[in-house]
Ligand code: SF4
């Protein structure tokens with residue numbers, strides 16, 4: 339039976355964080371089960387782009403400081419790694435992200451080593467999934483003795499939620515990520531790629547920063563929600579299944595997790611997951627806002643309704659009043675359909691991956707539904723007047 343530890347933690351006070359995380363790991367059997375002195379331990383953070391830790395878009399730098407401190411005390415060498423999404427001037431903005439997040443400073447102060455996955459080389463592997471394409475994962479994943487996944491608790495416009503399963507996507511270095519977005523245009527197919535990475539990588543432990551979560555239009559344009567939770571497990575799917583239940587969702591509502599359940603990346607059935615820590619049952623997060631297009635909808639039959647949801651899809655549109663002309667969206671669009679000068683989008687070619695919305699750091703990409711789609715959604719929700 340898989341186990342998920344849920345700890346209540348109200349802020350990023352270092353002493354509290356260390357205490358709560360250590361308590362949680364004790365409930366899983368203790369640190370000795372996972373690391374030993376001399377190990378090179380990679381902390382795989384969520385560093386989606388050059389955002390501050392207070393934005394709730396990334397794993398908070400103090401959360402990472404707490405893990406680094408714990409592991410250094412156990413005589414481990416600590417690496418902090420990720421590859422950000424999108425591109426600025428032809429390269430992923432990972433170096434800027436390490437600076438903006440405060441992680442570069444934390445690494446310096448705590449004696450950890452930054453691993454920018456875009457510059458560390460790759461290891462090739464042949465995934466077993468249905469997309470049949472060679473993949474390349476950042477080399478530090480294999481060079482480290484232990485990999486600890488540190489996802490952020492966030493909503494996601496395409497996948498509804500993003501957590502432990504999705505966080506490994508950053509193990510694909512640089513601009514290669516766009517290629518996989520192009521190959522997998524549905525949440526289900528994208529979930530196949532995530533299952534591939536979990537099968538071919540080695541992720542020993544998953545510790546979710548759910549203290550300041552992101553609600554609304556995540557993973558970057560949402561708002562902070564004070565969830566006050568740390569979730570810990572050695573099973574990434576079990577952790578996600580518990581996290582989404584805190585939002586009132588089930589695995590059937592999230593096609594992005596289906597492949598991981600089918601391919602037994604982890605435990606997908608709640609009745610086979612034991613909850614421990616500060617809670618004996620799964621607490622609900624009250625008034626948590628899902629992404630706008632999901633709000634108010636009953637999601638239980640989401641799989642059946644995928645064709646409807648696809649029909650109701652939102653189209654991205656650049657809000658020129660907010661746009662800073664950084665061209666991240668232009669360079670990051672997997673099918674190159676955003677005009678560099680006018681920022682107009684060729685909807686004939688757009689694959690609606692929403693990467694542009696996800697990667698715009700200025701919240702300058704709005705999502706618009708057609709009037710017909712709006713009416714259809716209201717019928718679906720039973721709110722049409
Ligand atoms: S929409 Fe956002 S990402 Fe695109 S150019 Fe404007 S500010 Fe940059």
Ligand code: SF4
Nearest residue numbers: 671688689691692694
């Ligand atoms: S314009 Fe369309 S295809 Fe390009 S990034 Fe945005 S949603 Fe994806």
